[in-house]
Amino acid sequence: MTGRTLYDKLWDSHLVKQNSDGSSLIYIDRHVIHEVTSPQAFEGLRLAGRMPWRLDTNIATPDHNISTDKAERDAGVSGMADEVSRIQVQTLDDNCDLYGIKEFKINEMGQGIVHVMGPELGATMPGMTVVCGDSHTATHGALACLAHGIGTSEVEHVLATQCLVAKKMKNMRVTVNGTVGVGVTPKDVVLAIIGKIGTAGGNEHAIEFAGSVFRDMSIEGRMTVCNMAIEAGARVGMVAVDQKTIDYCEGRQFVPKGEMFDQAVAYWNTLTSDADAQFDTEVELAAEDIAPQVTWGTSPEMVSAVTASVPTLDEQPNEEKRKGLERALEYMGLEGGQAIESIHVDRVFIGSCTNSRIEDMRAAAAVAKGRQVASSVKQVLIVPGSQMVKAQAEAEGLDKIFVDAGMDWREPGCSMCLAMNADKLGAGEHCASTSNRNFEGRQGNGGRTHLMSPAMAAAAAVAGHIVDVRTFVGGDQ
Amino acid sequence: MKAFTAHRGLVGPMDRANVDTDMIIPKQFLKSIKRSGFGPNLFDELRYQDEGQPGVDCSNRPLKAEFPLNFPRYKGASVLLARKNFGCGSSREHAPWALEDYGFNAVIAPSYADIFYNNCFKNGLLPVILTEEQVDILFKEMDAEEGYQLSIDLPSQTVTTDSGHVFTFELDEFRKDCLLNGLDEIGLTLQESDAIKEYEVKRAAQHPWVFGAIK
Numbered sequence: 001m002t003g004r005t006l007y008d009k010l011w012d013s014h015l016v017k018q019n020s021d022g023s024s025l026i027y028i029d030r031h032v033i034h035e036v037t038s039p040q041a042f043e044g045l046r047l048a049g050r051m052p053w054r055l056d057t058n059i060a061t062p063d064h065n066i067s068t069d070k071a072e073r074d075a076g077v078s079g080m081a082d083e084v085s086r087i088q089v090q091t092l093d094d095n096c097d098l099y100g101i102k103e104f105k106i107n108e109m110g111q112g113i114v115h116v117m118g119p120e121l122g123a124t125m126p127g128m129t130v131v132c133g134d135s136h137t138a139t140h141g142a143l144a145c146l147a148h149g150i151g152t153s154e155v156e157h158v159l160a161t162q163c164l165v166a167k168k169m170k171n172m173r174v175t176v177n178g179t180v181g182v183g184v185t186p187k188d189v190v191l192a193i194i195g196k197i198g199t200a201g202g203n204e205h206a207i208e209f210a211g212s213v214f215r216d217m218s219i220e221g222r223m224t225v226c227n228m229a230i231e232a233g234a235r236v237g238m239v240a241v242d243q244k245t246i247d248y249c250e251g252r253q254f255v256p257k258g259e260m261f262d263q264a265v266a267y268w269n270t271l272t273s274d275a276d277a278q279f280d281t282e283v284e285l286a287a288e289d290i291a292p293q294v295t296w297g298t299s300p301e302m303v304s305a306v307t308a309s310v311p312t313l314d315e316q317p318n319e320e321k322r323k324g325l326e327r328a329l330e331y332m333g334l335e336g337g338q339a340i341e342s343i344h345v346d347r348v349f350i351g352s353c354t355n356s357r358i359e360d361m362r363a364a365a366a367v368a369k370g371r372q373v374a375s376s377v378k379q380v381l382i383v384p385g386s387q388m389v390k391a392q393a394e395a396e397g398l399d400k401i402f403v404d405a406g407m408d409w410r411e412p413g414c415s416m417c418l419a420m421n422a423d424k425l426g427a428g429e430h431c432a433s434t435s436n437r438n439f440e441g442r443q444g445n446g447g448r449t450h451l452m453s454p455a456m457a458a459a460a461a462v463a464g465h466i467v468d469v470r471t472f473v474g475g476d477q
Numbered sequence: 478m479k480a481f482t483a484h485r486g487l488v489g490p491m492d493r494a495n496v497d498t499d500m501i502i503p504k505q506f507l508k509s510i511k512r513s514g515f516g517p518n519l520f521d522e523l524r525y526q527d528e529g530q531p532g533v534d535c536s537n538r539p540l541k542a543e544f545p546l547n548f549p550r551y552k553g554a555s556v557l558l559a560r561k562n563f564g565c566g567s568s569r570e571h572a573p574w575a576l577e578d579y580g581f582n583a584v585i586a587p588s589y590a591d592i593f594y595n596n597c598f599k600n601g602l603l604p605v606i607l608t609e610e611q612v613d614i615l616f617k618e619m620d621a622e623e624g625y626q627l628s629i630d631l632p633s634q635t636v637t638t639d640s641g642h643v644f645t646f647e648l649d650e651f652r653k654d655c656l657l658n659g660l661d662e663i664g665l666t667l668q669e670s671d672a673i674k675e676y677e678v679k680r681a682a683q684h685p686w687v688f689g690a691i692k
Contacts, residue, residue, distance in 0.1 A: 016676045017669055023651035025669055027676055029687045037569065039510035048663070053673075056691045065508060084508040084531050091510050102691045123691060127684070135568040135592055149592055151570035152512075153599035153662075161666040163673055167649060199495055200562040203591055233565065235591050256686040264686050299495050320494060320560075327493065418567075420504045437566060439499045445528040 003274025005171045006240050007206040010146035010271070014129045016163055026166045029128040030140075031158050032114045033060035033101065035092040036420070037133025041156035042095040052099055053162040059123045060096050060103040062089045063113045065420050068383050068410035077106055085421065104387075110253075112386020112412045115139035115227065115353040119219075120388055122252025126241050126268040131158055136353045136436065138229040141238035142222035143245055144271040146206070148235040169236065170280040172205035173273075176213040178287030183470035185363065186221035187355060187434065187453035189213060189285075190228040191293035191303045197283055199301040202234030205281060208273060209239050213287045219248040220357040227354045228436050231300040240272035294340050294466055295438045295451040297328035302438070304340060306456065306468045312336035331440055332448050333428065341466050343450065346429040348373075348380040348461040349443070350454050351410075352417035355434035356385030358392050360454040365398040367458035367469065373406035374464030380407035381423055383415040407461065419444045432460035479601025480659030484582045485628040488619050489554025490545050491520075496559060497566035498593060502575040506531050515571055516578030520546065550623045558615055559586040563604075564593025573600045583629050585636065587612050598652045601659070605629060605636060611644045631657055 004012070016025040038060075045052070052058065065085040067073055072081060077093060080086035089106065096103035104110035110121060115136050118124040130140040130147035133155045140147035154164055174193055194201075207229050214222060222239045229237025239245075246265055249255050256264055291305035302325075304311070310329070313336055316322040329336060334343065350356075350364050361384060373380050382402045384390040390412055393399055399409040416423040417435035425431050425447025434457050435442075438449035450466060459469045506518045508531055517535035522528075524547060526539040540547045546554065557576065563586040564572060573596045576584065583603040597604040607615070618638060619625040628637040631653065636644045655662055666673075681688045 017672050019651065021650040021654065023649065025666065025672070027673070027680070036507050040512045040570075043510070043512075048661075050663070050667075056689050059691050082508075088508050088510055125686065128687065133568060133570075135566065149568035151568055151573075151592060151596035151599060153570060153596065157663050157666065160663045161673065162677075163666055163669075165651065165662060165666065167651075199565060200588065200590070203562070203588065230566075230592075233562070233590060254690045256690070260686055264684070267684065299497075324494060418499075418504050420507065437497075437499070439497045439566060441503055441522045442499050445503070445522055 002278055003276035005273040005277040005279060006144060006208050006238055006271060007146065007169070007171055007236065008277070010127065010129070011168055013127070014146065023165050023167055025163050026129065028131050028158050028162055028164060029057065030118070030123060030130040031058045032118050032130065032132035032137070033058055033155070034064055034114050034134065035062045035088045036064045037152050038095065038155055039088060039091045040152045041159060044156040045159055050160045052159045055100050057162065058101045059118065060092060060101055061111050061114060061117055062092055062106050064414045064418065065089055066106055066413045067421055068381070068413050068415045068423055070411055073107060073411040109387045112388065113353045113356060113414055116356060116385030116389065119143060119223065120252065120386060122249060122255035125249060125255060125264070126245055126271050131164065135230045136227050138235060138237040139223045139227040139353055141226040141229070141236060142219055143249070144238060144241045144268070146236060149230065169206045170204055172202060172207045172234065172281040172283065173279040174207055174209050174283045175211040176285045176287055177211040178213065179216070180213060180287045180290055183292055183455065184290055185453040185455060186217055186224040188290055188293045190225040191295070191300070191451065192285060192290045194228065194232045194300045195293070195303040196285060197232050199231060199299050200233040202229060202232040205234050206236035206238065207232070207234040209237060214239050215242060218359060219244055220359045223357065224354055228300070231436055241268045292453060292456050292469055294456065295449070296332065296334060296340060298331055298438055298440050300436070300438060300451060302328055306340050306466065308340055310334050310336055310338045310340065341468065343430060344376065344465045345432045345450070345460045346378050347425060347431045348377060348457050349416040349431055349433040349435060350457050351381065351383030351385065351415050352435035353385065354436045355454050356383060356389065358389050360434065361389065361393045361398050364454040364458040365401045367455050367462070368405040368407060369401050371405055371462045373461050376464040377461055380461045381410055381416055382407050383410045384412050386412050416443050418442060432457040432466060478599065478655065478659050478661060481582065481601050481603050481631055481656045483628070483630045484555065485626055486555030486582060487551070487553050488556045488558050488615070488625050488627050489551040490616065490619060491557055491559040492545070492616065494560040495562045495565055498564055498569050498572040499566055501564065501572040502569065503529065505529065507569060507571055512574055513578060515575035516580065519575040519579040520544070553580065555580050555582045556627050556629065557581050557584045558612065558619060559584055560612070561587040561609065563589050565590035568592045570596045570599070573597045573602045577602050585612065585615065598656055601656065603629065603631065603656065605646050607636065607644050607646055614642065
């Protein structure tokens, strides 16, 4: 028998039933719930007269819609200024209270962006299936989980049955060997991967990230990488278990202790692809070829090294690419051939489920320290991913560094990643953003997003334009 | 669930690759706690000159004349003709809800993002996959003929044009069956309750830490 991939192992261990029509019933270990994609699911449950199958699998928190402004947050749910948002967050509270689902409420310690919260509380553990009504659920795959986003009908399906009807995906392995250069972060690695395989390159695949670059990476860094698997089209991104995975999990709130922890670790250590496992698709990149990355267009695949220029229409291989580029440049207000570093920024956003963990805060603070935001920059939002990240950052004095530099230190939530709350771009504004999507209008109607790492975003805030963090000496340090 | 067996209707275009779900239904409309009423805000940023807000009547908002679905000839379109990787990005099921609420019964494209594709079937919206060449032919025929209609038949898995093309498409047997019969997928899974419980007993013995943790 040939070896199995990590994905094969996770799939096999959650298979409840294989049906003759090719579909399968897959068991779900952890279901993460937030306010935006759950209300219709709970309503569906009630209309059908059904109850949740299991309660101790669900964990909920509000994140997408809530204000990051301290005064508004201190006023709680009832003090939310946007009435439509308030009703949605209140509905989540009501549903969780009604069914007895564990929720970390708006200002409770533990609250945070769902994909920051799950791992940091130990609600996500290796070997689990984890789903959430959010496409960035792949983040949890950094802990060798089979984790993916689902729609609201499937949220209801999981609530009612603890299972999903699924079809096995294909296996893809993305290997990056070597050592990345100074100033090159996990965000740059994943953006380079998306640039190489394209935004649909991983469709119908589960991606395992393998090679020395990911082994050398922290768990937080692996989360950044797995988080963006969906921007390459793959619902699932994973990294195999190693000692870092186990060290990360140990001692967290929902992780077992003592003998049961040892028992878990023995199993977790089997969660790697076998040496002779076969992958349907293999992709390789060399770490040394990866420079800090910046998106210049309206899809995450429209990405280049910061040292490069915006592509020109003449370089495009076909009509479809040419039309796509033309539309993107028009929307972004850029000229083909223009140096990436010449792009000015109006606002900066450091946060999101991609880059709002403590390491991201530290990386941004290291650049911001002793420097000042450029006078041409209207706003720099620093939004920690969770209450725990916020508390840790404050204990380290990072909040003070940001405030001294002229940046806004905010309350945890999704914020300007998708601009469902008041944090948004104005039409035509350019934003250096550590989030995951540069789609048209994503951060506000007419807004222009440039995705990059936290260090690069902080450097752009100081310089007032996109700048290579490796050569950056701007400001008055 | 809404069933789909066959449909004949006016074809409308969305002629660009990688249409994302933010484009299909912008985030401000996700604040709703309902499943319905998203149709007037489908493609909101492409369709209207002003910025849409939830709860605002769209009937008097200024339209972008250059957006094809605003052309009088595509009014009442029920089949959306699109390009590759349609529905990429966010998992929001509000995207198929908005397409369905607008009046679309089917989408035809060379490929779809996985989550969007899956979400369509839960809402009686058929996402048809044809080859890029076949989609090109349909775009050309649609451009050339005002009032262009297509016939889609799910049992035979075919798209038929009045010009005589018959294109077959693939889809999973389970999805086809659910869509044809409008089956309640949750109800079907609950018929497997014994198998689920049996799995839980076995798994709890192997991996007890997966159970009982969240309180």
